[in-house]
Amino acid sequence: MRDLLKFITCGSVDDGKSTLIGHMLYDAKLLFADQEKALELDSKVGSRGGEIDYSLLLDGLMAEREQGITIDVAYRYFTTDNRSFIVADTPGHEEYTRNMAVGASFADFAVILVDATKGVISQTKRHARICSLMGINHLVLAVNKMDLVGFDQKRFEEIKQDFMSMTYGLNIDSVQVIPVSATEGDNITKKSENTPWYDGQALLPYLETVDVSEDKDQDSFxxxxxxxxxxxxxxxxxxxxxxxxxxxxxxxxxxxxxxxxxxxxxxxxxxxxxxxxxxxxxxxxxxxxxxxxxxxxxxxTSDSIQVADMFTASILWMDDTELVAGRNYFVKVGTKTLPGTVMSIKHKIDINTGKQVPADRVFKNELVECDISLSENMVFDKFENNQALGGFILVDRVSNMTSACGVVEHSLRRSTNVVWQETDINREIRSQQKGQKPLTLWFTGLSGSGKSTLANEVEKKLVAMGNHTMLLDGDNVRHGLNKNLGFKEEDRVENIRRIAEVAKLMNDGGLIALTSFISPYEADRNNAREIIGDEFIEVFVSTPLEECENRDVKGLYKKARAGEIPNFTGISSPYEQPTNPEIEIDTSQYSIEEATDIVVKKIMEYLD
Known part of the structure; x- marks a missing residue:
């Protein structure tokens, strides 16, 4: 069997990626007769005035042909006398960077295109960095549209130098720079007479001979x-x-x-x-x-693979929703999937300069280094040692969409140095001593919904029944434990995480913990449920916004409407309603005594 090379084409939009591969297949006579005929017929109604539009071989979606861009990854399989190939033609538009990353994850080699009239731009640099992140160590820079700059050697050398200086510091083993014209076919399958100053190979002969084998030790099973x-x-x-x-x-x-x-x-x-x-x-x-x-x-058989529950990683963020520290996701490494939390964002990577930039949140298509904590130990390795155990994805726990892909840089020492200390007096003994089952009653709802009032009355009734309780109120904890937190999204996330950990400790003490927090984000409440476990009971105080605003006990809605309070839930910041709470109560429908009786009656079902 011939040696197989898996490669991608990438670069900015309209740099000619699809045209390049299409022309290569056409000139090398690697098409079936019906494909060639269909191409010629389709080109007659294309955008090139009847001349062959080689991009049509790769751009099969109607939207791609209408817009003249690549949207999805197109895979092509072909074989020459010297080698077999699988090529992934990836989109160049920034909106579809996620698709480009998917193509890069399968490849051993990348052909990055640059428009000679534009030079190296931000998207070119982003794709080069993503290739490096995905473990692609060998590149071709195809400087396309050389015919539009009169095959100017000086322009070619400028672009070459610009790109080579950008890749300095990336984990790239080899870069070959080739001047091409994807439309006219220069230096695609054979050397062009228009570039006598270029002494290297044409693209296809280079792809047939390039060595991408790894030198690193792969002896361990x-x-x-x-x-x-x-x-x-x-x-x-x-x-x-x-x-x-x-x-x-x-x-x-x-x-x-x-x-x-x-x-x-x-x-x-x-x-x-x-x-x-x-x-x-x-x-x-x-x-x-x-x-x-x-x-x-x-x-x-390896003794170097790591087992830990915390690691530092480099990731490409692909979600429309921005990333903030404290968010909880499913982390999939190899064949294992565990809940995990992005503990901290260390820095972003500036696409143009490669410099580390401080950041407290990350937006779509940005590269970032962060620390991730897992719910239990997981087996992993550095990506450079083993791609199967060093690469991972983050999956949104609500939508099940892939939010990020990344690579493991190293484990955190604290994951192995800090060990849970077992004590002789445990949760079971403490709960037996108090004669009750520990629970966390998580009251959530809009400001003014009656959460705090209801939680207070419920606690009074539980205590009167002989139970041992502790109420954690949203405003109260901000006077001490969470005094350093504001009301930005990342602060709200950390606020809820801390309270969940405290409530869990109270459950370990045998107590029934009641928490009264707006906790507007479903992902954060799911994270709290994950931390606390089976003892978590969600109480959704579903009082409508209109009623909450009419009450406006603290005058906060009035200030929020006047623009005096930014990030106010229900007005300028969203509240994501619970989808399946254990208990739901609308305080506008009942008196406080009736609402308390209803909630306590339902709580007793979990205490029995």
Whole structure:
């Protein structure tokens, strides 16, 4: 089988990426006769006055043809006498940077295009940095539209120097700069007479010979477990794809994160038993003894893979909603998915200069370095050592959309140096002593909805019934514990996180904790539920905004309407209503005594 090269084309919008690949396939006669005929027919009604529009080979969506841009990633498979290729033609528009990153995640090599009339621009630099982030270490810079600058060598050298200085400091092993004309075919499949000053290869011959093999040591066997196969009581196999190294029957492997050891009893590739398997093969492995291994665990012979619950990462933020510290996501590394929190944003990366820029929030298509905390230990490695265990995605817990992709830089020492201290007096003993089941009653609703009043009355009734309680009120905690926090989104996120941790400690003390906070964001309430666990009971005080504003006990709505209070929930800042609260009450429909009785009656269902 011929050597396979997986590469992408990227760059700014209208730099000629689709045209370049289309012309390459056409000139190299790598099209079927019907494809060639369809291209010629489609071009007659295209945007080039009847001349062949090579971009139509890649731009298949109607919107792409109408606008003359690439929107989605288009994959093409072709083979020459010297090599097989898979090319991903990726969009150049900033709006579709997410799609470009998806294409880069599969590739070993990148062809970055630059319009010779424009030179290296911000989107060019962004794509180069994303390629580096995704582990692409070999590039071609194709300086396109050289025909529009009269094949000027000086202009070519200016662009080359600009790009090379930009890539300094990136993890790039090789850069080849080639002057091309995607429309006219110069230096695409063969050397052009229009560039006698260029002494390198044309693009296709270069792609056929470029070496992208990795020099780093990949001897250690690594298998992220995807599935446990148990067809009957006599067989228990662990299935997955070998990401590095080789494994043979009789080899001793380590199961992470448990660090248990066992020897390989048998290896199945498909339904055939083999004595050895190599990187890239999907396998089923049987071990010589029973171990606790499940999806997300890793079988390996390496002693350098890390197990921790905190790490520093570089990410590309791809969500329309900005990132702020304290937000909670699902973190997927390898075959394992865990809840995780972006603890802090260390800095952004300036696209143009590569410099680190202080930041407290991150917007779509920005590169950032941050610290991430997980709900439990996870197996991972540096991306440069193992891409399968070093790359990850962040998934929004509400929409299930991918919010970011990133790479692990290193674990945080505190994740292994700080160990939970078990105590002899635990939650169970404390709750038995108090004769009650610990709960957190999380009252949420708009300002003026009656949260604090209702929570206060509910606590009085619970205490009268002999329960042990503690009420945490939103305004009260801002006089002490959260005195340093304002009302920006990132402050609200941290405010709720701290209260959730305090409520959890109170539950550990056997208490029933009541919290009264607006807590406007569903993601933050979900994070609080994750921290507190099964003891979390959401009480949605669903009093309508009109009624809350009519009450306006503190005069805050009036100030907010006058523009005196920025970021006021319900007026200038959103309130995301709970989708499935355990308890819901509208205080405008009942007296305070009636509302209290209704809520306490429902609470008793969870206390029994």
């Amino acid at each position: 690594v298998l992220p477990v995807q599935r446990v196969s148990r067809p009957n009581h006599t067989f228990r196999g662990f299935q997955g794809q070998i990401e590095s190294g080789t494994v043979a029957v009789g080899d001793e492997v380590i199961s992470l994160p448990s660090n248990e050891k066992a020897k390989v009893k048998s290896i199945l590739v498909a339904d055939h038993e083999q004595t050895e398997a190599v990187v890239g093969q999907p396998v089923t492995i049987q071990l010589d003894r029973e171990m606790d291994v499940s999806r997300g665990n890793v079988l390996t």
